[in-house]
Amino acid sequence: MSGIAYPVSEEPEVRSGLLESLIGYGLRRATSRMTADFMTAMGELGIRPVQFALLAMARENPGINQTSLGRSLGIQRANLVPLLNELRLRDLIERRPAPADRRAFALYISEAGNALLHEAERRVHIHEERILSRLGAGERETLRELLDRIRAD
Amino acid sequence: MSGIAYPVSEEPEVRSGLLESLIGYGLRRATSRMTADFMTAMGELGIRPVQFALLAMARENPGINQTSLGRSLGIQRANLVPLLNELRLRDLIERRPAPADRRAFALYISEAGNALLHEAERRVHIHEERILSRLGAGERETLRELLDRIRAD
DNA sequence: TATTGTTATACTCTATAACTATA
DNA sequence: TATAGTTATAGAGTATAACAATA
Numbered sequence: 001m002s003g004i005a006y007p008v009s010e011e012p013e014v015r016s017g018l019l020e021s022l023i024g025y026g027l028r029r030a031t032s033r034m035t036a037d038f039m040t041a042m043g044e045l046g047i048r049p050v051q052f053a054l055l056a057m058a059r060e061n062p063g064i065n066q067t068s069l070g071r072s073l074g075i076q077r078a079n080l081v082p083l084l085n086e087l088r089l090r091d092l093i094e095r096r097p098a099p100a101d102r103r104a105f106a107l108y109i110s111e112a113g114n115a116l117l118h119e120a121e122r123r124v125h126i127h128e129e130r131i132l133s134r135l136g137a138g139e140r141e142t143l144r145e146l147l148d149r150i151r152a153d
Numbered sequence: 154m155s156g157i158a159y160p161v162s163e164e165p166e167v168r169s170g171l172l173e174s175l176i177g178y179g180l181r182r183a184t185s186r187m188t189a190d191f192m193t194a195m196g197e198l199g200i201r202p203v204q205f206a207l208l209a210m211a212r213e214n215p216g217i218n219q220t221s222l223g224r225s226l227g228i229q230r231a232n233l234v235p236l237l238n239e240l241r242l243r244d245l246i247e248r249r250p251a252p253a254d255r256r257a258f259a260l261y262i263s264e265a266g267n268a269l270l271h272e273a274e275r276r277v278h279i280h281e282e283r284i285l286s287r288l289g290a291g292e293r294e295t296l297r298e299l300l301d302r303i304r305a306d
Numbered sequence: 307t308a309t310t311g312t313t314a315t316a317c318t319c320t321a322t323a324a325c326t327a328t329a
Numbered sequence: 330t331a332t333a334g335t336t337a338t339a340g341a342g343t344a345t346a347a348c349a350a351t352a
Contacts, residue, residue: 014210014214014217014221014222014225015213015214016209016210016213016225016226017213018209018212018213018274019206019209019210020297021297022277022281023187023281023284023285023293023296023297023300024184024187024188024191024202024277024280024281024284025202025206026296026297026300026301026304027180027183027184027187027300028184028187028188028202029227029300029304030180030300030303030304031177031180031181031184032227032320033303033304033306034176034177034180034181034303035177035181038177048341049177049178049181050341050342053172053178056169056171056172057167057169057172059171060168060169060170060171061167061168064167065310065311066310066311067309067310067311068167069167072167072169073169074182074185075342075343076343076344076345077310077311077312078311078312078313078314078343078344078345078346079342079343079344080311081311081312081313098310101309101310101351101352102310102350102351102352103309103310103311103350103351103352104309104310104311104351105310105311121171124175124177127177128175128176128177131176131177131303132176132303134302134303134305135299135302135303139299140176142295142299143176143179143296143299144173144174144176144179146288146292146295146296146299147176147179147180147182147183148179149287149288150183150186150187150284150285150287150288151179151182151183151186152287153186185343201318203318203319218333218334219333219334220332220333220334228319228320229320229321229322230333230334230335231320231321231322231323231334231335231336231337232319232320232321233334234334234335234336251333254328254329254332254333255327255328255329255333256326256327256328256329256332256333256334257328257332257333257334258333258334307352308351308352309350309351309352310349310350310351310352311348311349311350311351312347312348312349312350313346313347313348313349314345314346314347314348315344315345315346316343316344316345317342317343317344318341318342318343318344319340319341319342319343320339320340320341320342321338321339321340321341322337322338322339323336323337323338324335324336324337325334325335325336325337326333326334326335326336327332327333327334327335328331328332328333328334329330329331329332329333
């Protein structure tokens with residue numbers, strides 16, 4: 001007997017049976033690939049996923065405050081501070097005193113932020129189309145819905 | 154007109170239409186919740202997702218080397234070093250000279266590693282059952298398969 | 307008393323470049 | 330020349346505790 005035959009010049013296959021059976025592992029790997037391609041898609045725009053999310057939320061919720069913004073994105077208030085500082089330094093968002101609460105700030109996307117988000121959005125759609133090319137429209141909707149049910153508490 | 158009526162003592166709903174339409178965002182949020190609950194499930198075992206994956210791979214692929222291990226998990230060789238050092242310090246994995254290549258090491262899960270992985274695996278299944286309770290068996294299989302298609306290149 | 311925003315800090319994950327010893 | 334493992338380092342994500350100003 002010559003033992004197990006492997007294809008010439010390939011190493012023995014690596015097993016990962018347990019991991020492949022876990023949804024959590026599949027989620028991690030899929031998210032990792034998605035994030036890497038997101039960064040490629042943004043290229044010189046210098047927009048990471050978090051920043052894209054912040055700009056999108058600022059556009060859709062003009063005047064939102066930091067606590068509410070953080071809660072809706074799952075980002076802690078403390079971690080939001082440097083993220084928003086960077087966006088303000090780049091003049092992508094603006095901050096004004098909140099009218100009814102002198103502790104809080106009202107956040108707004110700027111003109112430049114709107115323009116950048118518009119281009120980023122265009123690229124995100126190309127990016128998602130590229131990564132999800134193996135999924136039909138119905139499958140994408142199914143996936144979105146299943147992911148939502150995992151997120152919900 | 155009194156304006157839009159909100160439920161008493163709740164803040165106005167936050168919109169996130171764009172983000173909710175993106176699979177990438179759904180993946181990030183679902184992974185985030187999954188990871189947090191994974192950590193809770195492991196409790197005092199002190200096992201993070203990466204370490205769980207390393208132990209599982211070492212168990213299923215006795216004698217695997219670091220490069221091959223890293224490639225199959227999507228971890229760079231350089232980042233693997235401190236991770237494996239920690240597992241070796243805790244006597245969860247062992248390293249021996251690779252028989253056919255004096256540059257390489259052969260990795261093996263230890264007795265203690267096997268015992269710990271066994272308990273971790275038990276908890277992981279409880280954890281996945283808890284998070285995926287809203288998904289039927291067919292839906293879980295569908296999700297696994299869709300995630301695999303996203304991971305593939 | 308509770309909440310908003312902030313600072314400081316510590317861990318972890320990820321990416322890159324450069325080195326050594328072997329192949 | 331290429332590969333296995335290592336070191337060093339830097340950027341980014343995430344978590345906690347504590348504080349000042351205001352509610």
